[in-house]
Amino acid sequence: MATIKEVAELAGVTPTTVSNVLRDRGRVGTATRERVLNAVAAKGYRPNLNARALVERRAPTLALMLGCITNPFYPEFTLQTNNAARRHGRFLLVCNTDYEPDGGSGFLAEVAGSLSDGVLVANTGSLQVDELKSIQATGTPVVISVWEFPDVDPGIPCVAFDSHKAGYIATDHLLDLGHSRIGALVGSEKNGIHGGRYKGFCDALRARKVKHLKTDARFGTDSYQGGFDAALDLLTSTPDLTAIFVSNDLPALGALNAAASLGFNVPEDLSIVGITNIELTSQSRPALTTVAIPTAEMAEKSVDLLIKLASNDPDAPAMVRTADPVLIKRASTAAPKSRATK
Amino acid sequence: MATIKEVAELAGVTPTTVSNVLRDRGRVGTATRERVLNAVAAKGYRPNLNARALVERRAPTLALMLGCITNPFYPEFTLQTNNAARRHGRFLLVCNTDYEPDGGSGFLAEVAGSLSDGVLVANTGSLQVDELKSIQATGTPVVISVWEFPDVDPGIPCVAFDSHKAGYIATDHLLDLGHSRIGALVGSEKNGIHGGRYKGFCDALRARKVKHLKTDARFGTDSYQGGFDAALDLLTSTPDLTAIFVSNDLPALGALNAAASLGFNVPEDLSIVGITNIELTSQSRPALTTVAIPTAEMAEKSVDLLIKLASNDPDAPAMVRTADPVLIKRASTAAPKSRATK
Incomplete structure (x- = not known):
């Protein structure tokens, strides 16, 4: 491989000038810059990044x-x-x-x-x-x-x-639609990584004086399969829920599939909302309502x-x-x- | 940050010995190795990977x-x-x-x-x-x-x-089920990157003397949206297809959604098969039959x-x-x- 010295010789400049051009540093005139870049191309020179990192x-x-x-x-x-x-x-x-x-x-x-x-x-x-x-x-x-x-x-x-706001917005949307019996699938423990999202959910319900029963929530569901399993369990034990808040899109997509497996039509029988707005949410059937972060x-x-x-x-x-x-x-x-x- | 010299001094060995231990090279006795590793831990030493790369x-x-x-x-x-x-x-x-x-x-x-x-x-x-x-x-x-x-x-x-075999297996599966009017969505041009998969499809049909009409194929569909759009087009212009071979899973998932949009029940009205076996294929509804690479x-x-x-x-x-x-x-x-x- 060519060395910086060979490039410099071909361009008629010092190695420092070559280095300055390649790093976009120092003052180098347009003509010189062009001559250096031509020499770099002609020699097939590639700066040694490890050496540069050391220097x-x-x-x-x-x-x-x-x-x-x-x-x-x-x-x-x-x-x-x-x-x-x-x-x-x-x-x-x-x-x-x-x-x-x-x-x-x-x-x-x-x-x-x-x-x-x-x-x-x-x-x-x-x-x-x-x-x-x-x-x-x-x-x-x-x-x-x-x-x-x-x-x-x-x-x-x-x-x-603001994860709290994300949870709040998702829940407000369900409340605005008229839901009052809303389940929750939470990706972490109550005070874990999705704790802010869940607190947003609880606070939005409280602000509208809508009750949240402890039996309507499941925790630790943060995967497709986790959402699927928890939704099956939740919908089987509490079939009168009309909506589910899910703290993340991936388990929400699992919940969507679980609802279909149980014969629920989404959204006619059951609304589901997620959080994040990953690309898959626009590709599911039905496409998932979500709160984009x-x-x-x-x-x-x-x-x-x-x-x-x-x-x-x-x-x-x-x-x-x-x-x-x-x-x-x-x-x-x-x-x-x-x-x-x- | 500690130097290799400091580690060597603490362990009572030469820097080369430290280096040999860390790279699992040379002959170093168990006791010495342990002393070196303890010294490395005590000093919080981390070898400089760039320097190592240069050497x-x-x-x-x-x-x-x-x-x-x-x-x-x-x-x-x-x-x-x-x-x-x-x-x-x-x-x-x-x-x-x-x-x-x-x-x-x-x-x-x-x-x-x-x-x-x-x-x-x-x-x-x-x-x-x-x-x-x-x-x-x-x-x-x-x-x-x-x-x-x-x-x-x-x-x-x-x-x-063997991409040809993947296409062949997918098509053989449809033929085994009794399909004889099979469309194709191909992710590339006919002779492009998915050309082997498509040739496998054509050869499987030929081996069973099943005709493949040029109008039943669409090319350049290798994305979710590409599969969705091409399937809409194909199923609208050729509604008597009973199955679609798709050269890749992602457009097959798009085709699945397109079929549902047009009111086709999959698999009752229409079979769809993909290739690759990405994780999503087990999560779609219905789950996608595919050929795993x-x-x-x-x-x-x-x-x-x-x-x-x-x-x-x-x-x-x-x-x-x-x-x-x-x-x-x-x-x-x-x-x-x-x-x-x-």
Whole structure:
């Protein structure tokens, strides 16, 4: 492979000038720049990124830690993060942690060593905040990309969306349609990762003085199969529900299928609403009403924040908030039968 | 951060011994190994992977070039590839090429420079074999992970599955059920990437002397929406079809939805079969009958082959074949009505 020296000789400049052109640094005239780029092309020169990383004390990659790439939220988030990273000239190292025997701790430590100059954590999952802090302490910036609780500082720089509002909007939509007997499938324990979404659900009901029976909720359902199983159970034990609030789209799609299996017509017999707005929600039959969270914005703001931290920008904030979630009305929700026929 | 020298001093060994322990090289006694590992833990030492890459003339990552991570085949393939890479102690750099202005050429060149010690290409897409060869020529091994034509040598080491057989098996299944008027939705042009699958379809029909009318096929449908639109068109213009062969699962799921939109009951009025066996096919309603291609095996064999090439193994083959595709019978296929009621 050609060396930078050969390129410099061909262009009649110093290696430093070649380097400046390739990194878009320093003052280089247009004619010189063009001569250098022609020489780079002629020699087929490719800068050695590892050497550059050593010299600049940073690697050209950002790492994204996520639970499992096959949960459809993550590919969508990964794509947005990837594109944001590319706009900053970085490559994205995608790290699946779910299948690591230690829950991703070892992965995180190794990636943060010198393979990447910053770590985005899309799913804290089994990674503890203390672990993230210990990575930070070694000088590698860490950003939590998807933080559900804008009122709580996790102690790590983060991008937060208002999960409580997402739950509230979804529930308000069902109440506006006239539902008053609404079940809930919650992806986590009551105070877990979907706790904000569930609290939004409870608060929306309370604001309209609609009762929420404990027997109408199921927790820990955050997968397609989890939603399917929990909806079967809920609808079998409480067939008079006219709507189900689901704290995430994937279990909502499972619930949609479970309802059909039991002979419920959605939305005529039963309304179902999710949260997130993954691509699949527009492809299910019926298409799923959901509350969109700003995935692309979260990805962009996470990368922006991480790069600020990596360049020791003193103005890097501790938390960046996204725009509010918005209702995406599709075909899985309608007025309950009793009301529709009144 | 601690240096290797400090670790060596604490353990009472030379830095080379520390290095040997961490890389599992050289002869080091059990007691010494333990002392070194304790010192590594005590000092919180993390080897500088970039420096190591320079010294060893290889980076600790493999790159996976793919079309678009949000096409659900790719996250599944990425996960399998990721896990295979991790078993070899490598990290996987996932590179989305669809959104690169140059179709991924620049991305490929930069990644192959020194950021990764090998490149897996899951989707040659707009990347030309010549480009892959020019990367190879610089000493970075390249493997095509998903090659559809075991009888054709692409000129780049590859992992091949028998796409013709996949198309043949899917079609044989429809013929076995008694269908004789079968439409086809093909993800590519006739001789494009899904050409083998389509040829399998045509050959299966020919073997049973079943006619295939040109008007019963649509080409270039390889997306959910593409399958939806083409199925609407096909079923509107040719309503007497009793089955549709679809060369890929994602457009088959679109076709399933299109059929429902037109009032066809699947499988009573219309059978639909796909190819690949992505996770979504077991979650659609009805669940999709499909022909499974060996995704996990392709991922594993690709990584194995790439690592062989990276270590200059003289026995690295030019092509690795996977096991044959297999029919996964689900709920979207049944005997045609006319036959069922006979």
